[in-house]
Amino acid sequence: MPTSVKPPLVHAVDIIGTQDEARHLAGELAARLALTPGVQSMDWDETSASWQCTLADGGRGRLTLAAPADPAAAAAHTHRIVATFEQGTPAAAEAYFTAVRHLPFTATEIAAAVSELPLTSHLANRWADKPLSGVGVLLTIHHMRDFVVLVDSLLALGVDPGHMTVIDKEYPYAHTHRVDAHLVQRHGIAVWRYRDLRAGIEDHTARVAAAGKRTVVMDDGGYVMPTVLRELPGQADHFVGLVEQTTSGIRRVEGLDLPLPLFSVAESDMKSMIESYGIADAAVRNTLRLLPDEKLEGQAALVLGFGRIGHEVARVLEMRRMRVAVFDSDITRLVAAHEEGFLTGRSLEQLVRTHQPRLVIGCVGSRSFGAREARLLPERSFLVSTTSRNFEFDLDELRAASTAVTDRGVLGTGYQLAGGPEIVVLGHGMPINFHYAESLSNRYVDLVLAGLAVGAVALACADERLRPGHNVAATNLILAEAGIVDDYYRLYGPAAGGGRG
Numbered sequence: 001m002p003t004s005v006k007p008p009l010v011h012a013v014d015i016i017g018t019q020d021e022a023r024h025l026a027g028e029l030a031a032r033l034a035l036t037p038g039v040q041s042m043d044w045d046e047t048s049a050s051w052q053c054t055l056a057d058g059g060r061g062r063l064t065l066a067a068p069a070d071p072a073a074a075a076a077h078t079h080r081i082v083a084t085f086e087q088g089t090p091a092a093a094e095a096y097f098t099a100v101r102h103l104p105f106t107a108t109e110i111a112a113a114v115s116e117l118p119l120t121s122h123l124a125n126r127w128a129d130k131p132l133s134g135v136g137v138l139l140t141i142h143h144m145r146d147f148v149v150l151v152d153s154l155l156a157l158g159v160d161p162g163h164m165t166v167i168d169k170e171y172p173y174a175h176t177h178r179v180d181a182h183l184v185q186r187h188g189i190a191v192w193r194y195r196d197l198r199a200g201i202e203d204h205t206a207r208v209a210a211a212g213k214r215t216v217v218m219d220d221g222g223y224v225m226p227t228v229l230r231e232l233p234g235q236a237d238h239f240v241g242l243v244e245q246t247t248s249g250i251r252r253v254e255g256l257d258l259p260l261p262l263f264s265v266a267e268s269d270m271k272s273m274i275e276s277y278g279i280a281d282a283a284v285r286n287t288l289r290l291l292p293d294e295k296l297e298g299q300a301a302l303v304l305g306f307g308r309i310g311h312e313v314a315r316v317l318e319m320r321r322m323r324v325a326v327f328d329s330d331i332t333r334l335v336a337a338h339e340e341g342f343l344t345g346r347s348l349e350q351l352v353r354t355h356q357p358r359l360v361i362g363c364v365g366s367r368s369f370g371a372r373e374a375r376l377l378p379e380r381s382f383l384v385s386t387t388s389r390n391f392e393f394d395l396d397e398l399r400a401a402s403t404a405v406t407d408r409g410v411l412g413t414g415y416q417l418a419g420g421p422e423i424v425v426l427g428h429g430m431p432i433n434f435h436y437a438e439s440l441s442n443r444y445v446d447l448v449l450a451g452l453a454v455g456a457v458a459l460a461c462a463d464e465r466l467r468p469g470h471n472v473a474a475t476n477l478i479l480a481e482a483g484i485v486d487d488y489y490r491l492y493g494p495a496a497g498g499g500r501g
């Protein structure tokens, strides 16, 4: 091939469904592509059984509904939508593939997710009187398939889709674009990107206030209320209450004088006692998936932060036969780690110098590790974070201290530290359990998602036990009353064959 010819770009999406569903989805996509700016024509070509797309800048696209060549290696009922792009500009390719990626889920895919989330999907049976019909809902929950089921459930509980807004956190989840597409194309829900958070909040409050309603916030990381209270204080009264699902969100609202009740699923017993292990396990599993050729058994690992998640990560790594050290700036946590048998030390630097971890997993929730410590690591070591966004490692400092920084594709970023080792920050420092993955299994996360919806209902119904500020005890009480943990136990406890007794 002559070197001047640009190679075609290809994107394939596997969808699960009937032949009719697949045809319908591909047809809808072709119709949408025809309306994409820069697309001149979109014609069905009978001989190649594909749509041929001509672009204004001379580029060409082709869209085919294909079948996997090796069905035995694919899930049952898989269809493969293959999109090819040749010769156009990078901007045209970007617009073309953005449209291609935005494929809603098939009814078969949704039915599977619903069956995997029985607690969340049956919530409307508990409250037949549509308790959310009087409020708007603003959500920043992870864009995974489970979220689509939560949204369906909130709609069934009475939220008008026109009064719902979703902030896309812009993490690269396994199906992030399909979730976006489903919310927008199937439900008409407004989706705003995290980088446009403030505009999204303003748009939402204007829309919902015009309907004479106020809003419940369902947040995952403390994004909305800090922005409202700092940048849009005049709109604070619009909000009825806040459901928060993660500790980093609690930290971000900690210094604020919250004028509304916080339903703290993040600090609930349910979350810390049941979910933390799952997150730790998902983080380690995805780390190993990204490093299939590494041998980590018998090697040294370091866990930063011995809190709810760090504690479980340390135990999971130990079960993976790694030699695990733990660092926590809190002396009580450090003693707890020591007494559980982990190697510990008061000085992080000293611990890195002596233990020489090949794998460092950060679970602190804020900056915990920078260039000074990284320089002491052995060659080919990996930094992995479980913390929200890229807050755990000082990436700017690592960059400044490096002679070369390389993009390692799906693996993350490589840093050749000046006078030190080359290290790789997996997933570019974003929480690893979401990196081209879906973190916990749907059946596992069901309980927490149902807990978020229980919180939204309690706030919308102005449960008088929820006072402005934190409500950890009341959250535990309301979650217990809702019976979702009982149902979880019925589904997965000893009566379901999950135990010995």
Ligand SMILES: NC(=O)c1ccc[n+]([C@@H]2O[C@H](COP(=O)([O-])OP(=O)(O)OC[C@H]3O[C@@H](n4cnc5c(N)ncnc54)[C@H](O)[C@@H]3O)[C@@H](O)[C@H]2O)c1
Pocket (backbone or CB within 6 Å): 246, 247, 248, 249, 279, 304, 305, 306, 307, 308, 309, 310, 327, 328, 329, 330, 333, 363, 364, 365, 366, 367, 368, 386, 387, 388, 431, 432, 433, 439
């Ligand atoms: N990836 C996920 O799915 C997911 C889910 C929930 C939470 N999170 C993230 O995980 C973070 C940790 O959550 P958690 O519930 O375990 O929090 P936690 O508060 O229970 O634990 C944090 C620990 O870090 C320690 N610590 C604080 N500063 C430190 C420092 N500079 N160096 C070393 N140790 C330090 C604290 O003493 C504490 O033991 C959250 O802040 C959130 O960002 C991720």
